[in-house]
Amino acid sequence: xxxxxxxxxxxxxxxxxxxxxxxxxxxxxxxxxxxxxxxxxxxxxxxxxxxxxxxxxxxxxxxxxxxxxxxxxxxxxxxxxxxxxxxxxxxxxxxxxxxxxxxxxxxxxxxxxxxxxxxxxxxxxxxxxxxxxxxxxxxxxxxxxxxxxxxxxxxxxxxxxxxxxxxxxxxxxxxxxxxxxxxxxxxxxxxxxxxxxxxxxxxxxxxxxxxxxxxxxxxxxxxxxxxxxxxxxxxxxxxxxxxxxxxxxxxxxxxxxxxxxxxxxxxxxxxxxxxxxxxxxxxxxxxxxxxxxxxxxxxxxxxxxxxxxxx
Numbered sequence: 001x002x003x004x005x006x007x008x009x010x011x012x013x014x015x016x017x018x019x020x021x022x023x024x025x026x027x028x029x030x031x032x033x034x035x036x037x038x039x040x041x042x043x044x045x046x047x048x049x050x051x052x053x054x055x056x057x058x059x060x061x062x063x064x065x066x067x068x069x070x071x072x073x074x075x076x077x078x079x080x081x082x083x084x085x086x087x088x089x090x091x092x093x094x095x096x097x098x099x100x101x102x103x104x105x106x107x108x109x110x111x112x113x114x115x116x117x118x119x120x121x122x123x124x125x126x127x128x129x130x131x132x133x134x135x136x137x138x139x140x141x142x143x144x145x146x147x148x149x150x151x152x153x154x155x156x157x158x159x160x161x162x163x164x165x166x167x168x169x170x171x172x173x174x175x176x177x178x179x180x181x182x183x184x185x186x187x188x189x190x191x192x193x194x195x196x197x198x199x200x201x202x203x204x205x206x207x208x209x210x211x212x213x214x215x216x217x218x219x220x221x222x223x224x225x226x227x228x229x230x231x232x233x234x235x236x237x238x239x240x241x242x243x244x245x246x247x248x249x250x251x252x253x254x255x256x257x258x259x260x261x262x263x264x265x266x267x268x269x270x271x272x273x274x275x276x277x278x279x280x281x282x283x284x285x286x287x288x289x290x291x292x293x294x295x296x297x298x299x300x301x302x303x304x305x306x307x308x309x310x311x
Contacts, residue, residue: 002083002091003146009076010139014293016069017132021289022282023062024125024183030282039186039280073135074105080142093145101138104131125184126177133176133296140297144304161248162306168244169299175237176292178230187230188285190223194276197228234272241265241295248302257302264295 029038081102084095108131115124182188191197198204205228206221218226245262248254271288278284 002080002087003143005076005083006080006139006143006146009073009080010136010143012069012073012076013132013136013139014290014297016066016073017129017136017293018286018290019062019066019069020128020132021183022286023060023066025282025285026062027060028183028186030280030285039189042186074109077101077105077135077139080139091146097138097142101135101142104134104138107131108135122181122184126180129180130177133173133293136293137296137300140300141304144301161251161254162303164244164247165299165303165306168241169296169303171237171240172292172296172299175230175233176296178233179289179292182226182230185218185223185226187218187223187226188275188280190220190227191231192276192279194273197224197231203228234269238265238269241299254302254305257298257305261295261298261302264291264298267291268295 027042029042032038077098081095081098084091084093084098088095108128111127111131115127191203193199203224204221205225206219207225209222209226241261242265245258245265247258249258249262251258268288268291271284271291274284275281275288
């Protein structure tokens with residue numbers, strides 16, 4: 001019962017994060033008729049003061065559906081936490097992580113209520129994204145503790161790969177947050193070419209940034225700098241995860257997870273290139289977010305399997 005509830009909540013958390021990306025991207029105009037002109041119009045609106053932005057509200061069916069999914073996720077998280085405390089002797093696991101999950105959801109709920117009236121989009125989007133990722137990671141780890149065996153590699157080998165796997169998670173998290181920064185500032189179309197950006201390896205860029213709400217969109221040089229940082233981060237992340245995948249595939253018990261990580265990394269790279277080359281179509285943009293979450297979970301599975309097996 002508990003394992004099934006945790007798995008269901010984990011799947012729902014993944015769906016909530018992807019649905020949040022879909023609602024955010026569709027609300028940014030990716031499905032409009034005069035794309036990409038409407039993308040720029042929305043960017044101008046989102047630079048208005050928070051009160052003016054909040055007055056428009058989020059009344060689309062995407063945001064309403066997302067709100068309902070998050071509410072259901074909150075109820076399931078409370079149920080997971082309650083069972084974790086009630087059956088802590090039987091489960092032989094500390095209820096700390098489920099309790100942290102409920103605490104995180106309470107914080108995100110309060111933040112969502114207050115943020116739209118006082119904070120600009122470049123703050124709201126990364127915080128919501130980070131909160132969604134944290135919930136997914138907590139649920140994935142709770143699920144792994146009850147469904148997957150640890151200690152797949154000898155102690156000496158595990159110690160070697162454990163740090164490399166954790167670094168891969170940290171690198172991917174940083175890259176995902178950079179992607180959220182691109183999205184929150186409407187910088188996805190600042191570079192429309194690939195592999196060059198505006199026909200140059202180092203186009204004109206301005207790395208200065210301010211959260212001052214003046215009602216004016218960011219300059220093209222600022223948008224280019226935001227987009228370029230995401231590209232540079234993607235190059236480093238893909239290179240590292242590719243190397244990590246090939247390296248762990250030589251370890252017998254890690255071969256399959258290595259193949260999965262490599263496949264997801266290749267797919268994520270292809271989706272990123274397609275976003276640029278095709279002008280950021282909504283299905284591709286949402287898939288880019290979804291595969292990033294799957295890749296993160298795959299790396300967590302790898303990290304978990306490298307844990308010491310309990311006696």
